[in-house]
Amino acid sequence: MVAPPDNDVLWARGLHYAYQGSPALLGVSLGVRDGEILGIVGPRGSGKTTLLKCMSGQLTPEQGEVWFNSAPVHTLPAGARERLRRDRFGWVGSSPELVPELTARENAALPLLLCGIPHRSARDTAQEWLDRLDVGDCARRRPAELHQAQRQRVAVARALVSLPEVLFADDPTAPLHRPDAAQVLRTLTTAARTHRITVLLATSDPEVVAFTDRAVGLVDGVRSASLPKGPQPEGASCPASA
Numbered sequence: 001m002v003a004p005p006d007n008d009v010l011w012a013r014g015l016h017y018a019y020q021g022s023p024a025l026l027g028v029s030l031g032v033r034d035g036e037i038l039g040i041v042g043p044r045g046s047g048k049t050t051l052l053k054c055m056s057g058q059l060t061p062e063q064g065e066v067w068f069n070s071a072p073v074h075t076l077p078a079g080a081r082e083r084l085r086r087d088r089f090g091w092v093g094s095s096p097e098l099v100p101e102l103t104a105r106e107n108a109a110l111p112l113l114l115c116g117i118p119h120r121s122a123r124d125t126a127q128e129w130l131d132r133l134d135v136g137d138c139a140r141r142r143p144a145e146l147h148q149a150q151r152q153r154v155a156v157a158r159a160l161v162s163l164p165e166v167l168f169a170d171d172p173t174a175p176l177h178r179p180d181a182a183q184v185l186r187t188l189t190t191a192a193r194t195h196r197i198t199v200l201l202a203t204s205d206p207e208v209v210a211f212t213d214r215a216v217g218l219v220d221g222v223r224s225a226s227l228p229k230g231p232q233p234e235g236a237s238c239p240a241s242a
């Protein structure tokens with residue numbers, strides 16, 4: 001094994017992964033710099049989710065290596081990978097997987113409570129993130145009482161509340177209308193830049209590239225050329241309160 005370059009917080013080399021023999025990744029290599037917001041752009045089924053899961057330690061690649069802060073992830077035992085994901089990484093997917101019995105604020109506070117933060121402090125911090133994402137007034141409601149877009153904002157708050165070192169965002173705005181999506185992306189990327197959170201942002205929407213520092217393409221499990229950053233969508237540069 002050869003250690004990755006020092007300035008890459010996350011680094012993958014030659015990742016291969018297949019589902020029951022059907023290939024999803026065919027030798028993907030990728031370096032992510034500290035504090036960078038990196039877009040991974042590709043059509044449906046191109047392997048974005050599989051790549052994020054391999055890089056976050058949720059899946060073990062069949063071939064290839066993943067390194068985080070110059071330490072190998074792909075060789076870690078399951079328990080250590082679980083701790084890494086809980087303590088250092090955040091994840092938000094394209095559908096909000098909230099705990100139905102908990103309120104929006106309790107859902108958003110979960111990562112803090114799991115790290116042993118006292119209840120009151122966790123609740124207050126969760127409320128701040130719900131406010132930033134414009135769902136502060138939904139704090140006491142349970143997921144079934146919220147619209148899909150509100151649930152997704154709660155899921156984004158939950159992903160950011162513990163200020164992870166790396167946030168894996170897998171098409172986080174897929175269930176949102178365009179203006180909603182732009183606002184959530186502004187809050188997410190502003191928070192990441194303010195708190196120096198490294199972000200891997202997978203999307204099938206080329207317009208999302210405007211919110212990233214750099215973007216790479218993925219097609220049929222293979223990296224394509226890096227994508228140019230287009231103009232920001234209207235209002236994308238407005239600062240969010242994060």
Ligand SMILES: Nc1ncnc2c1ncn2[C@@H]1O[C@H](COP(=O)(O)OP(=O)(O)OP(=O)(O)O)[C@@H](O)[C@H]1O
Binds near residue numbers: 024046049051
């Ligand atoms: N659990 C699974 N079992 C079998 N095949 C899968 C599974 N998950 C993904 N695949 C297949 O692997 C390939 C890559 O899927 P993946 O979800 O990583 O792509 P994606 O770019 O994230 O797509 P989407 O935008 O639709 O989420 C696709 O052909 C998909 O059908």
